[in-house]
Amino acid sequence: MRAVARANANVALVKYWGKRDESLVLPQHGSISLTLDGLSTTVRVAFDPALGNDDIRMGGLPAGEKERGRVSAFLDLVRHRARTALRAAVDSESTVPLASGLASSAAAYAALALAASAAAGLSLDAEELSRLARQGSGSACRSIHGGFVEWQRGEAPDGSDSIAHQLLVPHAWEVCDVIALCGSGEKEVSSRDGMRRSVNTSIFYPAWLAAAEHDLTTMRLAIADRNFTALGLTAERNALRMHATALGADPPIRYWNAGTLAVMERVERLRATGISAYCTVDAGPHVHVLTPLETVPSVQAALADLPMVHGVLRCGQGGGATLIEAS
Ligand code: DP6
Numbered sequence: 001m002r003a004v005a006r007a008n009a010n011v012a013l014v015k016y017w018g019k020r021d022e023s024l025v026l027p028q029h030g031s032i033s034l035t036l037d038g039l040s041t042t043v044r045v046a047f048d049p050a051l052g053n054d055d056i057r058m059g060g061l062p063a064g065e066k067e068r069g070r071v072s073a074f075l076d077l078v079r080h081r082a083r084t085a086l087r088a089a090v091d092s093e094s095t096v097p098l099a100s101g102l103a104s105s106a107a108a109y110a111a112l113a114l115a116a117s118a119a120a121g122l123s124l125d126a127e128e129l130s131r132l133a134r135q136g137s138g139s140a141c142r143s144i145h146g147g148f149v150e151w152q153r154g155e156a157p158d159g160s161d162s163i164a165h166q167l168l169v170p171h172a173w174e175v176c177d178v179i180a181l182c183g184s185g186e187k188e189v190s191s192r193d194g195m196r197r198s199v200n201t202s203i204f205y206p207a208w209l210a211a212a213e214h215d216l217t218t219m220r221l222a223i224a225d226r227n228f229t230a231l232g233l234t235a236e237r238n239a240l241r242m243h244a245t246a247l248g249a250d251p252p253i254r255y256w257n258a259g260t261l262a263v264m265e266r267v268e269r270l271r272a273t274g275i276s277a278y279c280t281v282d283a284g285p286h287v288h289v290l291t292p293l294e295t296v297p298s299v300q301a302a303l304a305d306l307p308m309v310h311g312v313l314r315c316g317q318g319g320g321a322t323l324i325e326a327s
Helices: 065-082 105-119 126-136 191-201 205-225 228-247 258-272 293-304
Strands: 002-014 019-021 031-048 055-058 087-094 148-151 164-168 175-181 278-280 287-292 311-315 322-326
Touching: 002 105, 002 205, 002 228, 002 278, 002 287, 019 191, 031 105, 031 175, 031 205, 031 311, 055 065, 065 087, 065 105, 065 126, 087 105, 105 126, 105 322, 126 164, 148 205, 164 205, 175 293, 191 205, 191 228, 205 228, 228 278, 228 287, 258 278, 258 287, 258 293, 287 293, 293 311
Parallel strands: 055 087
Antiparallel strands: 002 031, 002 322, 031 087, 031 148, 148 164, 175 287, 175 311, 278 287
């Protein structure tokens, strides 16, 4: 009836940007990510006959209305599967610095999928967990696994084949992520809303779809060949294309700020000095700088003294979602 699970955030190397089915969270195209260490969320779930409603908390404090609705709807999926009507107490704890605005729904829903299913007495394998986590937040299906991960688009209308699988175990190839924090607080347009508006209104959306397919092929090869330059070039190009697509929406969506551009320029200059580093940016202003393990200190030092960067996090590779306790 109770369980605790932890999962790590991931950074997308080929982005997920657009759904073909909003309620089942089915993507328009596949995506590839790297699971990170150091940015994790731990979720505890207890189904309790004494509860009349789900009690959803974050760091011990009651969650906001929107999040409560989203988590309860997710718990309904688990209840349906476990054939129970019991309400649950849910609390989550994150290692992501609070003020960073880096909140990761991927880590949260991957951990929630594992904790809630275990607490409900279900024993789901990685494929089933990935399918379940996806319905909480698309990118969460990738955080079920560690290392390099691909979420395949799938074809089935019920989403049964839209799941993630591991491409490389953690540390098989030491690519790291140095994150430059370029702003704080809630983002103005959530990724959910941003991708919906992009699908519905961006004049660039059809081109994005074609580019994503091409980038997936190139990224798979780069990972198979352990070709860092190909990985970096593809990730950077793919991120720029995703943001171009968002900028092409109506009204336009701009996730970057001046700090984002300052980091991009600094990384270009680092490359000119022979340091292999490439940028990728999710639906917010922060910049993830991908670099091999040996150049992490130089990249970190080069980003830390930029005036618009208010923090630098270094992440190695993380493992998949893990069950910490179940009773
Ligand atoms: C830009 O997984 O947060 O980070 O499925 O609506 O919950 P929902 O969206 P979410 O979107 C992530 C978007 C992204 C790219 C990526 O992680 O692939």
